[in-house]
Amino acid sequence: MxxxxxxxxxxxxxxxxxxxxxxxxxxxxxxxxxxxxxxxxxxxxxxxxxxxxxxxxxxxxxxxxxxxxxxxxxxxxxxxxxxxxxxxxxxxxxxxxxxxxxxxxxxxxxxxxxxxxxxxxxxxxxxxxxxxxxxxxxxxxxxxxxxxxxxxxxxxxxxxxxxxxxxxxxxxxxxGPLGRFGGAYSTVLPAWLHHLFVAPAYQPFLEGDGEQSRDFCxxxxxxxxxxxxxxxxxxxxxxxxxxGRGAACTLLDLKAAIEEVVGNKPLPLERRPPRVGDVKHTLADISRARTELGFRPGEDFLAELRETAAWYRSQRPAPSAA
Ligand SMILES: NC(=O)c1ccc[n+]([C@@H]2O[C@H](COP(=O)([O-])OP(=O)(O)OC[C@H]3O[C@@H](n4cnc5c(N)ncnc54)[C@H](O)[C@@H]3O)[C@@H](O)[C@H]2O)c1
Missing domain, CATH: 3.40.50.720 (NAD(P)-binding Rossmann-like Domain)
Known part of the structure; x- marks a missing residue:
């Protein structure tokens, strides 16, 4: 086809x-x-x-x-x-x-x-x-x-x-892999992994109290x-x-999960005020996709994070020869 x-x-x-x-x-x-x-x-x-x-x-x-x-x-x-x-x-x-x-x-x-x-x-x-x-x-x-x-x-x-x-x-x-850091418009997960693996000088941050949750797929x-x-x-x-995954994860839980998959390396986040217009929670009801598309999202979030982190690690700039 x-x-x-x-x-x-x-x-x-x-x-x-x-x-x-x-x-x-x-x-x-x-x-x-x-x-x-x-x-x-x-x-x-x-x-x-x-x-x-x-x-x-x-x-x-x-x-x-x-x-x-x-x-x-x-x-x-x-x-x-x-x-x-x-x-x-x-x-x-x-x-x-x-x-x-x-x-x-x-x-x-x-x-x-x-x-x-x-x-x-x-x-x-x-x-x-x-x-x-x-x-x-x-x-x-x-x-x-x-x-x-x-x-x-x-x-x-x-x-x-x-x-x-x-x-x-x-x-x-x-x-997931290839989900690149988007600079000023980046979403949290690529931004945090970018700091950990690619550009330590980049200051990662958390807007609001971190209790906002997302359906990470x-x-x-x-x-x-x-x-x-x-x-x-x-x-x-x-x-x-x-x-979606059909499961919610708060940003604080995401931070903890990332720290776990990178070997308990701390992820220091600068705290910032909540972003204006930010949606507090997202969570998909995926029952229709399950029934009509046979959609079955993965269940091992940590393994998926590990795969994503491995890709970020592979993007780390090579140390200069000088
Ligand atoms: N990544 C997410 O979390 C997410 C969530 C919801 C919906 N989506 C949707 O999924 C789709 C893919 O998202 P993504 O995360 O891979 O985005 P991405 O920015 O990584 O990829 C988009 C691609 O489209 C190309 N592009 C932009 N304008 C174009 C044009 N006029 N003609 C041809 N190519 C053009 C870009 O060069 C880029 O390679 C998008 O429609 C996005 O809105 C993504």
């Missing part, structure tokens, strides 16, 4: 391409390398350094390749960045998705190609019900979350208008969900699915 993966050189994209190639599939990667790295390339993948917003080019690519599925991951996925820069963020996160939807239809592939759209738990905003089911009202608190929700609606519209086979997966906090599980959604025999009618 042929798969197109957009955002192929990013964190989830790299892991997804690797799993597909290992399974013997043909994989076409599309990434403009705006944040992804050319070196994060999986041997065997055919890469195109292009933007998903290049509408005509994308139609042409799909006509040529006739993929069984497009796994659409390309995005500018930083919440804080989207608040500071709503235009470039929304251009990719919303218009880029519309461009992918348009390309499948214009390429004449509605009967042939399924779209798996990478949505986000940020569509919920601060959810009142935990674990949060997909039917929970959505109240995004950032341009990023709003663009993801609007993109889901565009997916649903393309299903209604053209019968497009499309599904949206709302990932919760994804972590391993990247291998997200890839499992993407492939299950891309290959399920029965098509989709623009359904949405939560993809």
């Amino acid at each position: 042929t798969f197109v993966v957009t955002g192929s050189n990013g964190f989830i994209g790299y892991n997804n391409c690797r799993r597909l190639v290992e399974a013997g599939e043909k994989v076409i990667g599309v990434d403009d390398l705006s944040s992804g790295l050319a070196e994060d390339a999986v041997p065997g993948v055919q890469y195109h350094v292009r933007s998903v917003t290049e509408a005509d080019w994308l139609v042409h690519l799909l006509q040529e390749e006739r993929p069984r599925a497009v796994i659409h991951l390309a995005a500018v996925p930083r919440v804080a960045y989207s608040v500071a820069h709503p235009l470039p963020s929304t251009d990719v996160n919303l218009m880029g998705t519309l461009s992918v939807l348009n390309a499948i239809v214009k390429a004449g592939l509605v009967e042939h190609t399924r779209l798996v759209f990478a949505s986000s738990s940020s569509v919920y905003g601060g959810a009142e019900v935990l674990p949060t089911p997909e039917i929970h009202p959505c109240n995004p608190q950032s341009p990023y979350g709003l663009a993801k929700l609007q993109a889901e609606h565009w997916c649903a519209l393309f299903h209604r208008l053209y019968g497009l086979d499309v599904v949206s997966l709302r990932y919760f906090n994804v972590f 391993f990247v291998g599980d997200v890839v499992q969900a993407n492939i299950a959604a891309a290959t399920r025999e029965r098509g989709f009618a623009a359904e949405v699915f939560n993809i």
Whole structure:
């Protein structure tokens, strides 16, 4: 089978391409390398350094390749960045998705190609019900979350208008190898591992009391969900699915877990005031994904943290020869 993966050189994209190639599939990667790295390339993948917003080019690519599925991951996925820069963020996160939807239809592939759209738990905003089911009202608190929700609606519209086979997966906090430190916009786990393994001079911090909790989902599980959604025999009618671990971890518990997996090395965090607009808790109700996608997230959080830490350790700059 042929798969197109957009955002192929990013964190989830790299892991997804690797799993597909290992399974013997043909994989076409599309990434403009705006944040992804050319070196994060999986041997065997055919890469195109292009933007998903290049509408005509994308139609042409799909006509040529006739993929069984497009796994659409390309995005500018930083919440804080989207608040500071709503235009470039929304251009990719919303218009880029519309461009992918348009390309499948214009390429004449509605009967042939399924779209798996990478949505986000940020569509919920601060959810009142935990674990949060997909039917929970959505109240995004950032341009990023709003663009993801609007993109889901565009997916649903393309299903209604053209019968497009499309599904949206709302990932919760994804972590794992290749989940790079994102500088000022980084999430806590990559930032803390960056300090421990790559740049000791970087001061890691904790905003608020640390009792806020997140549903941390391993990247291998997200890839499992993407492939299950891309290959399920029965098509989709623009359904949405939560993809998470289905378990919550406070930031203080995460700190303790990281300290344990790195051999009880202390992680000194500078305490900062709570971030304005920060959601206190996230926790996915994954029963729908379990039933309809056969989704089974891993159960050994410490082992997944260990694998992630090992990747960070491998990124440590070599000592200079001088
Ligand atoms: N990582 C998470 O915790 C998380 C959580 C929820 C949803 N998501 C979603 O999952 C998807 C993948 O996230 P990620 O963590 O791998 O992000 P990432 O930033 O690591 O990867 C995104 C990739 O998209 C590429 N890209 C950006 N704009 C592009 C464009 N116009 N055309 C082509 N490529 C472009 C970037 O160069 C990058 O390689 C995103 O849609 C994101 O919103 C991620």
